[in-house]
Amino acid sequence: MRVAARLACVILLFALALPSPAAAEKLRPFKLKSLEGPERTLSDVLGKATLVVFFFPTCAYCNAAFPKVQKLYDTYREQGLSMVWINVLPDEQKLIPEWRTKHGYTVPVLLGGRSTPNEYKVRMTPTHYLLDGRGEILSKQDGFNPGDEIRLEQEIQKALAP
Amino acid sequence: MLRSLLASLLACTTIGVTRAGADVIVARNTRHLSFTASLSPDAVKPGGHLTLVVDVVPKKKMHVYAPGTTYRAIAVTLNANRSLKPSKMNYPKPSIYLFAPLKERVLVYTDPFKLTMNVAVGAVPAQTKQLRVSGTLSYQACDDRVCYLPESIPLEWTLPVRR
Numbered sequence A: 001m002r003v004a005a006r007l008a009c010v011i012l013l014f015a016l017a018l019p020s021p022a023a024a025e026k027l028r029p030f031k032l033k034s035l036e037g038p039e040r041t042l043s044d045v046l047g048k049a050t051l052v053v054f055f056f057p058t059c060a061y062c063n064a065a066f067p068k069v070q071k072l073y074d075t076y077r078e079q080g081l082s083m084v085w086i087n088v089l090p091d092e093q094k095l096i097p098e099w100r101t102k103h104g105y106t107v108p109v110l111l112g113g114r115s116t117p118n119e120y121k122v123r124m125t126p127t128h129y130l131l132d133g134r135g136e137i138l139s140k141q142d143g144f145n146p147g148d149e150i151r152l153e154q155e156i157q158k159a160l161a162p
Numbered sequence B: 001m002l003r004s005l006l007a008s009l010l011a012c013t014t015i016g017v018t019r020a021g022a023d024v025i026v027a028r029n030t031r032h033l034s035f036t037a038s039l040s041p042d043a044v045k046p047g048g049h050l051t052l053v054v055d056v057v058p059k060k061k062m063h064v065y066a067p068g069t070t071y072r073a074i075a076v077t078l079n080a081n082r083s084l085k086p087s088k089m090n091y092p093k094p095s096i097y098l099f100a101p102l103k104e105r106v107l108v109y110t111d112p113f114k115l116t117m118n119v120a121v122g123a124v125p126a127q128t129k130q131l132r133v134s135g136t137l138s139y140q141a142c143d144d145r146v147c148y149l150p151e152s153i154p155l156e157w158t159l160p161v162r163r
Helices: A003-017 A058-077 A090-103 A148-160 B004-013
Strands: A031-034 A038-042 A048-053 A081-087 A109-111 A127-132 A135-142 B016-020 B021-029 B033-040 B049-058 B063-065 B076-078 B083-086 B095-099 B104-109 B114-120 B129-138 B151-160
Touching: A048 A058, A048 A148, A058 A081, A058 A135, A058 A148, A081 B095, A090 A127, A090 B063, A127 A148, A135 A148, B021 B151, B033 B129, B033 B151, B049 B063, B049 B076
Parallel strands: A048 A081, A081 A109
Antiparallel strands: A031 A038, A031 A109, A048 A127, A127 A135, B016 B021, B021 B033, B033 B049, B049 B114, B063 B104, B076 B129, B083 B114, B095 B104, B129 B151
């Protein structure tokens, strides 16, 4: 009897130690003004897969990443990829329209407020979040070096796969 | 020896104001750099001047921008004070950083450097016993992979007025 009780305890402890199928982390919902004016929520922008990138226009690594990221948007949009870039520096907001035109970017831009960096724990840019159709975070990538777009593309392809 | 060691340690790890010799030092250690900002002499004399010296030590792989680029250059801004007239900040010669992803040459500081500023002291109201000098050190740092959000660090000194 005592042996059976001990065995039950061991099994219970073992079961508790196993990783549980915990719910994946979701990106905190947002409701932010778009560059064009109307507010957009996270639900509004969710696609089959969604890339949310936090940035500011004078961030050198954002400017290095965005031509490649725009290309990913152009390539996979038809397959269900949604994308938004969220500006985290309100005092650089006025630079965005010209910056966007100059580089030919068409990815929708949302305007973060002063609290956005804290709310999303953004300390550096660019910070990329790839989400699934329910807003769950599939991957996060901080910064950018040439070649990172290849990994990002593979993750997008995986997220869009039927 | 021990005192100077402690002063250096304070300068590297804390925010605060300490007195070392004739200077009044503000020290701060951030994720991107450490700095000490000192004002000398340690008292305000109407009609005299103050010298602000900021010694900045960028951390490993970090760079901050120098004036002359489209990026946010490191700067000290003193808040308006009727008794003080700050001159332009003196910057040391920056180095040129080749930002390979954009094939761009930018003016940066990667090694320890010193910023200086002269501040002329004008008339100080007769009843004023102490003068508060305040401002901010602002910069935006990047390393070899990411850019960090701009920082704006408050600076403040309170100096006695000696007539």
